[in-house]
Amino acid sequence: MAGLVRPITLVGTPVLHRPCRPVEEFGPALRELADDMFASMYEADGVGLAANQIGVDLCVFVYDCPDEDGERHKGAVVNPVLELPVLENRRLDDDEEGCLSVPGPHARLARPDRAVVHGFDVTGGQVTVAGTGLLARCLQHETDHLEGRLYIDRLSARSRKKVLKEFEALRAEADALPG
Template sequence: MAGHARPITLVGTPVLHQPCRPVEDFDAALRELADDMFASMYEADGVGLAANQIGVDLCVFVYDCPDADGERHKGVLVNPVLELPALENRRLDDSDEGCLSLPGPYARLARPDHATVHGFDVIGNAVTVEGTGLLARCLQHETDHLEGKVYIDRLSARTRKKVLKEYEALRAESPAG
């Protein structure tokens, strides 16, 4: 696979906490960024990765994960726009969620069990991705990143504090910490 793994940006780094810029140039640099994002995601054992998670403030994310039926989906979404079911049709999935930018802890987070994202591929073709199960969660999680949100921003204050405390303890224990 082409691409070079880049370091994952950790929670607290400004680029993770501000909205990303829309992509305007669908060029070789964008394709190289997507290749590096896939390499970075695979090296970190993730199922999705937003550009700001490797320090690039552009509206791009990659994903490679299964849907509710176990079918694997892989792709790149540029300038994505998330669409969720109407409230009366929405069913929540309260599975555990984690993040490569906050390695270690997981927390239960209710999200709609179905999501659709409209955007573009790396050469500028319009694409729509519909997801259920883990793919729906991934589409929502990565779109959040591009808006400057991390999953812990959606948790209660108490749960968020607990997750951050666990994360800090893990960092203190690790040799790189």
């Protein structure tokens, strides 16, 4: 797996803010896309990446992160359907969250501490990924991306504004560096 590192799409880019198209063809191009996504995610030091984060309007995400027991999970999910615990069984994990498309700042965001995603692998085989801890957060975060939603869209207006202000300040600082 030697994918191509592609630039990460940043907040404000239209492809991040609308639902992605379902994948209809499972072939070499999809496998190549997943390889590129893994390469891009690793280069950016991430634990998950959705296709629209590299500008591709398709329902695919990749992940490589631990669950609450520290066990590492890695894979790609195509056309994911997220399943969360019913309200009476739902416990929230109120932890910090960040995003490669909003690099720099993090914010506290409560999410269910368990999540399951049903979908397909890059060959079209059915997959189910059950996650706890960081993996549960990752499954929810990446599925949100494919629905056109960023984690900052789930924050309070005040927290969202603070994250975006910090992001813009970091970008201005980086742009001011000599070339």
